[in-house]
Amino acid sequence: MKHTSSALPPHSRATSTWRRSSKRPRSPLHSTSKSIMAAAGVPVVEGYHGKDQADQCLKEHAGRIGYPVMIKAIRGGGGKGMRIVRAEKEFQEQLESARREATKSFSDDAMLIEKFVDTPRHVEVQVFGDHHGNAVYLFERDCSVQRRHQKIIEEAPGPGIKPEVRKKLGEAAVRAAKAVNYVGAGTVEFIMDSKHNFYFMEMNTRLQVEHPVTEMITGTDLVEWQLRVAAGEKIPLSQEEITLQGHSFEARIYAEDPNNNFMPGAGPLVHLSTPQADLSTRIETGVRQGDEVSVHYDPMIAKLVVWAADRQAALTKLRYSLRQYNIVGLHTNIDFLLSLAGHPEFEAGNVHTDFIPQHRRELLPSRRAAAKEFLCQAALGLILREKTMTDVFKLQTQDHYSPFASSSGRRLNISYTRNITLRDGQNNVAIAVTYNHDGSYGMQIDDKAFQVLGDVYNEGNCSYLKCSVNGVASKTKLIILENTIYLFSMEGSIQIDIPVPKYLSSVSSKGTQGGALAPMTGTIEKVFVKAGDKVKAGDSLMVMIAMKMEHTIKAPKSGTIKKVFYKEGSQANRHSPLVKFEEEESDKRETE
Structure with missing residues (x-):
């Protein structure tokens, strides 16, 4: 059921559109920021941030700090130019890889070395400064759940963080901002251990992708704040006037295949439908149905942001909204986000940066056979599409008695039975379909019988299959494209293929065995x-x-x-x- 709450977020911009642009570099003071932060009383992690960038120098400092270490691009961001090195023998290869990526992304291959904290949390604080010497914090965001050092789900406030720790985080972030006379929106990022000790990582001198969750819990419009501060005004609110209300999640929608090591995947957005935006739901997107997602941009194509009065209610709303976010044409991480948001440890707030590797088996389980009830829905969808096509033919030819204008399989005195074959993963499934005189269908799959009745109707730009399988009613979004049937429901998404005869198939796997294949375009x-x-x-x-x-x-x-x-x-x-x-x-x- 849809979660409802009488409470509304203190502020919500229901919809907006953004365009991806090249990452702006981190603060130019980043290479010396650790000493500045330490002098300002901000906790820091041991590391090397010097000007000597010789391979041997970096390697010696890594050995001094002690493995595991983190190699990071000085002008990096978004996980680019970042590598974890767990042993000395890996250092050179990982350093070269990080430099190549940093040069490609930021035109700068300068690196810093830091001690890597195992199973840490990534907690960041939104700060704002003005030209009058004022600086405030707008509470923290937890961005711990990541893949390839890129965030997947962000939330505010951080789960399990006590008010006294929250205050210390915010005050440390303000000290960091004041130490560099910072003006405008910025984010001070911390690494936090299991005992809630936190250490300065970096400062991002911009408004970040996940800023909407902060807006949702504070009732602010940070873009407006930026404009006002840039115009010379003071920060609109004092620290005492900034209050925390409710809980917010942001899920990043990526064009990628989680089941193939999260490989990015370019391709067409043949179908795109989203949940309805409202005061507690924001859809921020850079794409529309019919667009082609190219290889030249980051795989993030949209953001889904929700708010509710508490964390559990917000998590329920996030899962509900993700089930309504349906994309056909390329791989996305939506089903993975659903699996992640439904994991018991995530629900309990036990998050850290190794969350996905630790729970990979549960988050990315082996593909299971589709439930027979879904196969019945897929077969019914095919039959109803045939009926629509013959109805159109009947109108076009004006021959109501043509044998080609009927798909009912009607027979005198006997019921008509036909066989339909569908492909579920690698397995063909035979379905014996009997056309009953009352318009329903009997379906036999293996040794189990089903009585199926339903119809297709349009709502907006989507088609829905409203049906009953053995008396259990359901409403499922139905999309049939070429030789694939897509079913989207509150139980999740199912993809069923229509087998293509070998003589019609233009794809052959011959000739590729024994070599290396491109895992992505x-x-x-x-x-x-x-x-x-x-x-x-x-x-x-x-x-x-x-x-x-x-x-x-x-x-x-x-x-x-x-x-x-x-x-x-x-x-x-x-x-x-x-x-x-x-x-x-x-x-x-x-x-x-």
Whole structure:
């Protein structure tokens, strides 16, 4: 059921549109910020932030600090140019990878080294300063749940943070802002351990992607504040006037495949429907239905922001809204966000930056067979589409008695039965469908029988299947595109394929075995091998970049490179063979 609350957020801009732009660099004082922060009484993590950027110097400081360490681009942001190094033998490879990504994203490969705190929380504080020497904090946001050091779900305030810790966080953030005479909107980011000790990480000198959750809980419009402060006005509210009300979540909608290591995925937005924006729900998007998501931008395509009177109510609203956020045409992380928001540990507020690796098995379970009730809905959707097509034919030909103008399968004295085959994952499912005289359908799947009745109707730009399966009524969003049936409901989303005969299929997997395939559409940034090279399993072959993400392609087995299909700077499509590869004889025998 939809969660309702008599309370409303103190402020909500229900809808807005934003455009992605290149990341602005962190503060130019970042390389010396740790000493400035320490002098201002802000707790800091041990690290190296010096001007000497020689590989050996950075490596020596990493050894002095002690592994694990974090390599971070000085002018970085959004997780770009950031690598965790857990052992000395990994340092050089990770340093080079971080530098390549930093150069690509920020045109600056300068790095800093910091001690890495295991299973920390990422807690950041929204601050604001003006030209009159005033600075305030607008409470904290917890951004701990991340993949590849990029945030997925943010919330405000941070779960489990006591008022006295919240006050200390805010006051430390204000000291940090005043230490650099900061003016405008900024974010002071902290790393927090399990005992709620916190340490300064960095300061982002901009309004961040997740600022709406702060607006929701404080009743402020931070964009308006920026304009007023830029015009020379004082900050609109004093610290005592800024109050915290309710709880807010922001879920980032990414064009990516969580089941394939969160690989970004460009492609068309064939269908896009969102929950209704209202005072407690914001839809912030940079795309529309029909757009093509390209490889040249970050994979984030939208944000879903919700507010409610407390954390549990806000979490319920987030899950409800995610089920109404439906996209067809490319992979997204929406189902993963639902799984994440429904995890017991997330619900309990036990979040940290290793949350996804720790709970990966529950968050990304192996694909299960679709429930037979959903298969009945998919078959009914196909049958009703046939009926619509024949009804249109009947009107166009004005021949109501044409055998081609009927899809009812009507028979005298007997019921008509037909077989429909659907594909659920890798398995074909046979469904025997009997057309009953009262307009209902009997469906047999394996040894189980179902009585099915329903119809399709349009609501806005969406089609809905309203049906009953063995007396259980449901309303499901129905989309049939080419050879795939998509069902979206409050129970989740299901994708069922319509098998295509082999003679109609234009896709063949022959010729790609034994080589390395492009895991995503992207640009070949670096090529490490040439024809004739012998490689071992796990050796790096190429580096690809797509949607601001770097991915190293490694040799699947030991063997010899016969041909390299792409040069540096060229673009490869997803699943394209990158090299022609000949396995060693021992590996061939193992697979035979």
